[in-house]
Amino acid sequence: MDLRLAGRVAVVTGASKGIGLAVVRTLLAEGARVVAASRKSSAELDALAGAALLHVPVDLMDPGAPGDMVARAVEEFGGLDILVNNAGGPPPGVALPRFSFLAPTDDDWREMFEFNLFAVVRAIRAAIPPMLARGGGAIVNISSGMARQPAPMNVDYTAAKAGLTALSKALSEEYAPQGIRVNTVTPGAVRTAWWTEDGGAADIIAAQAGSDRDTVLSTLAPQMMNMSTGRLVEPQEVADMIVLLASPRSASTTGAEFVVDGGSLKAV
Incomplete structure (x- = not known):
């Protein structure tokens, strides 16, 4: 299937490994031009080097970083069509899981929300004007199964991702009439x-x-x-869903959540 992504411009965060790397690889294979944003590159990302790929080193804990990466996409490739907010999980220097609500401190909560929610808010805020200038676009936010099925661990992460899922729904309502689709992919445990x-x-x-x-x-x-x-779950299995949602083939899909979790969530 031709996903009609040739020539489109995408920004992918957390792009040097895992799901983000798989998304970058798939978008490039479909003919898109990609800004791969991550704290540092990797051998696997470097192997994809070419005219259609730009790596932008960013620390998403820096409030100015999301705007800078979007600006680089516009400067390098002339605009922006796709934003994949994939970066998330433990903030830099943090190891998860943490057990018990009492484990994370106020600073832990702030860092978790900074990385998993506020950085996404800033990236979307920066992405909307150039998307509107091109007549629309697609935003795909990566949540977590824990936002749907909380457990007695990682409670700060769970809350941040639940907020991200709600944010996606609200944005889809505001911007669908203007041509910007916002969807959520909710992975389970991914290798x-x-x-x-x-x-x-x-x-x-x-x-x-x-x-x-x-x-x-x-x-x-x-x-x-x-x-x-x-x-x-394998990273490519999540990436395939993300890229389909980024594609014009999904032109009538917005405000939706797609779970890729190996069947973890059982509720109707």
Whole structure:
């Protein structure tokens, strides 16, 4: 299927690894021009280098960074059609999961909302004018299954992502008549660095459960998350949904939420 993305300009945050990297790779394959925003690049992102890709190093904890990355897209490629707010999860230097409501401090809460909600607000605020100048666009915000199915862990993250899901709905109502579609993709547990890196979620859960990282990734995590597929989601599986929503093929889809979680959420 031709997704009709050739020549369109996209900004993707958290673009150096995981879901963001898969989104960048897929958009490029569809002929889009991409600003890949992340704190630093990676060997995998560098391997995609070419005229259609610009890496912009950004620290989204800096209030000015979202506006700067959008400005670079307009400067380099002449406008903006797509914004994928993928960056999220633990703020820089933070390891999750954290257990219990009493674990995060006020500063922890501020950092979590800064990274997972306020940075998105700023990116969208910067993206709307250039999108309107081109007659519309597509915004895809990446939430979390925890926003739909809270648990006694990561309560600050859960609240921030729930806010992001609500934000997407409100924006879709305001801007759909002006040609900007806003949708949400809600992943479950995805095999990304959050889980797999040293000191990441798999190691933390393994220490709590008296297990090991490989067992957590292959068995315990899917069981904990009640995943019908029995395995973690792969980043490309989430990226495929994101890119479809960014495409004009989804021209009548706005204000929607698409769950990619291996069947974790059971509610009707």
